[in-house]
Amino acid sequence: MDITEIWEDLAWDQGGRIVYLVLDGLGGIPHPDHHLTELQAANTPNLDALAKESSCGLLEIVGPGITPGSGPGHLTLFGYDPLKYRIGRGVLSALGIDFELQPGDVAARANFASFSDKGMVSDRRAGRIGTDLNERLVQKICDRVSLDFDGTFFFETVSEHRAVLVLRGDDLSGAVQDTDPQSTDRPPNLPKATAEEGEKTAVLIQSFLRQVSDVLADEHPANGVLLRGFERFEPLPSLQERFALNGVCIADYPMYRGVSRLVGMDVMPRPGGLAERFDTLADIYGDDHDFYFIHVKKTDSLGEDADFDRKVAKLEQVDQLLPKITDLNPDVLVVTADHSTPATIGRHSWHPVPVMLKAKHARVDRVDRFDDYACAEGMLGRRPGTHLMGLALANAGRMQKYGA
Incomplete structure (x- = not known):
């Protein structure tokens, strides 16, 4: 039995409300010019004031040296x-x-991409094409591609360059290699089966991609598709079933809405902007929910763009909006991240993420700034990311005593 299963036994449907503010890709490493991380460089008086009233620390999201994807990070x-x-x-x-999705469906994330005449990937995101163009290309593919199997496929727009492919039929598997090489000036990977049960699905994916290449041959800049994240869908036990939490998600980006729905949260309509999601929390706070998840994406995407200064500016914007949460005086307020995305690297990294937890009975430490280095000196220490939920439940009074 792991620790999360003990929480399941102890959790009860009473106690306070929990708010998670997740700043995607928050963590950083020092910039070579001024030797500061993004959090250290940012002017964040409200986050720093909150740190002075909180327990602080670092979370290792998956494990030492492991670079988390956003899905595992949020789970x-x-x-x-x-x-x-x-x-x-x-x-x-x-x-x-x-x-x-239906149980047994296989889904993969798709990127419209640019390919050179020699079949090399020249832009993994096709210049971040607009959603309108995406919708036209998706319809073109759906009209002209057919797959020879006793089932069906769906190809749907997500936003900008992103789409999703779903296969529905018998004996399908997610055991297929990603075709996205994760870098340019390389050919796409072959969609090979990574286990015997993936052979049928791999053949279908190969056929799909060959046809897509023909259909998009006259398009520019999006003349191909890359696929990654193949998985066979099986529902998960919900937050309510596991921890007696009735959760709600406030997020724009589809993937985070998806992971929230996967664990049984209600999902609010897309707020549309950063300030709007803080306003949405204020509007719904105190309703039938007791777990509130607010997601900020740009701290991650600006890190992936290697734009240190704009990531700093986004952190400062979040800081200005933080009082909209603290004024609600939630029983537990957590500020953290699902992974680090240092702008000096330009992609997700393995570095632990800062975390702070404010609650009535949380031990306040001597940390007086919310940043990657200051939090390392905090009361929470350096701990597995899965510990966070247990700490939040306990500080909200939502767990019974263990044993006699």
């Missing part, structure tokens, strides 16, 4: 061991656009 924060609950990006993307 970890919600108390789901990412080594036990392994969910592909495709499933999360499909759920994120309210696609009604």
Whole structure:
């Protein structure tokens, strides 16, 4: 029995409300010019004031040296061991656009991409094409591609360059290699089966991609598709079933809406902007929910763009909006991240993420700034990311005593 299963036994349907503010990709490493991380460089008086009233620390989201994807990262924060609950990006993307997945469906995330005349990937995101163009290309593919099997496929727009592919039929498997090489000036990977049960699905994917290449041959800049995150959908036990929590998600980006729906949260309509999601929390706080998840994406995407200064500016914008949460005086307020995305690296990294937890009975430490280095000196220490949910439940008075 792992620790999360003990929480399941102890959790009860009473106690206070929990708010998670997740700043995607928050963690950083020092910039070579001024030797500061993004959090250290940012002017964040409200986050720093909160740190002075909180227990602080660092979370290792999956484990030492492991670079988390966003799906495993969020499952970890919600108390789901990412080594036990392994969910592909495709499933999360499909759920994120309210696609009604059925058990046994296989889903993969798709990127419209640019390919050179020699078949090399020249842009993994096709210049981040607009959603309108995406919708036209998706319809073109659906009209002209057919797969020879006793089932059907769905190809759906997500947003910008992103789409999702779903296969529905018997004996399908997610055991297929990603075709996205994760870098440019390389050919796409072959969609090979990674286990015997994936052979049928791999053949279908190969056929799909060959036809897509023909259909998009006259398009620019999106003349091909890359696929990753193949997974066979099987529902997970919900937050309510596991921890007696009635959760709600406030997020724009489909994947995070998807992971929230996967664990049984209600999902609010897309708020549309950063300030709007804080306003949405204020509007619904105190309703029938007791777990509130607010997601900020740009801290991650600006890190992936290697844009240190704009990531700093986004952190400062979040800081200005933080009083909209603290004024609600939640019983437990957590600020953290699902992984690090240092702008100096330009992609997800293995570095632990800062975390702070404010609650009436949390031990306040001597940390007086919310940043990657200051939090290392905090009361929470350096701990597995799955521990966060247990700490939140306990500080909200939502767990009974263990044993006599």
